[in-house]
Amino acid sequence: MENLFPVEKFRVTRTPFYYYDTALLRETIEAVKNEAAKYDNFVVHYAVKANANPKVLKIISHSGLGADCVSGGEIEASLQAGFPSDGIVFAGVGKADWEINTALDANIFCFNVESVPELEVINELAKAKGKIANVCFRINPEVGAHTHANITTGLAENKFGIAMIDMVPVIERALSLKNIKFTGLHFHIGSQILDMSDFEQLCIRINELQDILEAKGIKVENINVGGGLGIDYDNPEGNPLPDFKSYFKTFANGLRLRPGQKVHFELGRSIVAQMGSLITKVLYVKKGVNKLFCIVDAGMTDLIRPALYHASHKIENITSREMPETYDVVGPICESSDVFAKDIPVNGCKRGDLIAMRSAGAYGEIMASQYNCRKLPVGYVSEDFK
Numbered sequence: 463m464e465n466l467f468p469v470e471k472f473r474v475t476r477t478p479f480y481y482y483d484t485a486l487l488r489e490t491i492e493a494v495k496n497e498a499a500k501y502d503n504f505v506v507h508y509a510v511k512a513n514a515n516p517k518v519l520k521i522i523s524h525s526g527l528g529a530d531c532v533s534g535g536e537i538e539a540s541l542q543a544g545f546p547s548d549g550i551v552f553a554g555v556g557k558a559d560w561e562i563n564t565a566l567d568a569n570i571f572c573f574n575v576e577s578v579p580e581l582e583v584i585n586e587l588a589k590a591k592g593k594i595a596n597v598c599f600r601i602n603p604e605v606g607a608h609t610h611a612n613i614t615t616g617l618a619e620n621k622f623g624i625a626m627i628d629m630v631p632v633i634e635r636a637l638s639l640k641n642i643k644f645t646g647l648h649f650h651i652g653s654q655i656l657d658m659s660d661f662e663q664l665c666i667r668i669n670e671l672q673d674i675l676e677a678k679g680i681k682v683e684n685i686n687v688g689g690g691l692g693i694d695y696d697n698p699e700g701n702p703l704p705d706f707k708s709y710f711k712t713f714a715n716g717l718r719l720r721p722g723q724k725v726h727f728e729l730g731r732s733i734v735a736q737m738g739s740l741i742t743k744v745l746y747v748k749k750g751v752n753k754l755f756c757i758v759d760a761g762m763t764d765l766i767r768p769a770l771y772h773a774s775h776k777i778e779n780i781t782s783r784e785m786p787e788t789y790d791v792v793g794p795i796c797e798s799s800d801v802f803a804k805d806i807p808v809n810g811c812k813r814g815d816l817i818a819m820r821s822a823g824a825y826g827e828i829m830a831s832q833y834n835c836r837k838l839p840v841g842y843v844s845e846d847f848k
């Protein structure tokens with residue numbers, strides 16, 4: 463632990479906070495880029511919603527990846543971090559007018575459009591600016607993902623995307639609009655996906671849809687397959703790098719591409735999750751009737767994934783060499799769901815010990831809230847402790 467974390471520096475830092483290992487971030491980005499570069503038509507965008515810490519964004523933007531945004535705020539953050547505007551894609555079921563205008567002003571690469579009313583509004587707003595908006599349509603492929611119900615997005619019952627049966631009429635509508643340029647199809651079936659057969663199913667569906675469009679004489683320049691590659695939450699040390707190789711290979715083998723087509727990827731979690739840890743201090747160890755509670759100063763306001771998705775993060779006492787005991791690790795928030803883990807072994811805890819919740823670089827800091835009038839956790843990069 464002492465070599466993984468600058469523990470002595472941590473001791474004099476106000477907790478809870480996020481710690482981002484930028485060496486691992488850089489290594490991960492290199493791995494993504496190297497694996498994607500094996501295929502000359504693959505383009506990778508970083509899904510900003512996973513972690514928009516400015517220092518993290520800057521490292522990713524300098525690496526040459528594009529950005530996948532789901533709000534006007536993310537577009538602004540991406541531009542500020544130095545992402546080139548022609549590498550920005552913009553998705554989301556409910557884009558507000560100001561967000562569309564922000565994207566139009568920036569001349570982003572593409573809007574991923576999720577409904578006809580949205581398409582009409584983009585056309586109107588583009589017309590008012592004398593611009594032509596590039597659009598892809600997000601199609602709901604009705605492909606399930608083997609992941610938590612709250613993070614599967616490609617089923618008919620989900621709010622996302624356009625139904626497959628509506629695909630052709632919607633594209634035809636787009637082709638009739640003067641300030642819209644139809645440039646491709648977009649998909650995103652869910653998150654934390656480790657079973658490559660889910661992506662194989664997506665490829666099969668995309669091939670079917672492409673055949674339909676080809677028969678209609680509709681040209682498709684871009685296929686955006688979204689994100690969703692999962693990471694190993696149980697063993698961050700053993701598997702710090704996600705399996706980008708299998709991931710890209712699955713699409714290279716599965717997609718029947720037409721000449722000149724580009725494949726876009728929108729990876730969030732897999733790029734930033736493993737480099738981050740939430741560092742928190744033990745406040746109290748409390749004996750319950752049947753349980754031992756380790757009460758820490760971080761709560762669901764700092765890391766909501768366990769409460770929201772029943773996610774489990776590896777929890778380590780980085781300042782104790784005591785024998786492990788079985789604890790419920792809980793936060794101070796006035797909610798029964800403010801529990802990080804139940805009945806897990808952690809090295810013997812005492813007041814003042816430092817705990818690391820691992821693999822917290824994605825959907826951690828960015829989802830923090832001020833519920834209970836708490837302070838937002840600070841995000842530090844390794845360089846801040848040099």
Ligand SMILES: *Cc1c(COP(=O)(O)O)cnc(C)c1O
Pocket residue numbers: 509511512530532553650652653654688689690691728729730731732
């Ligand atoms: C959330 C999201 C992503 C990123 O998902 P990860 O599982 O973090 O890779 C990509 N595309 C869209 C449209 C999203 O909403």
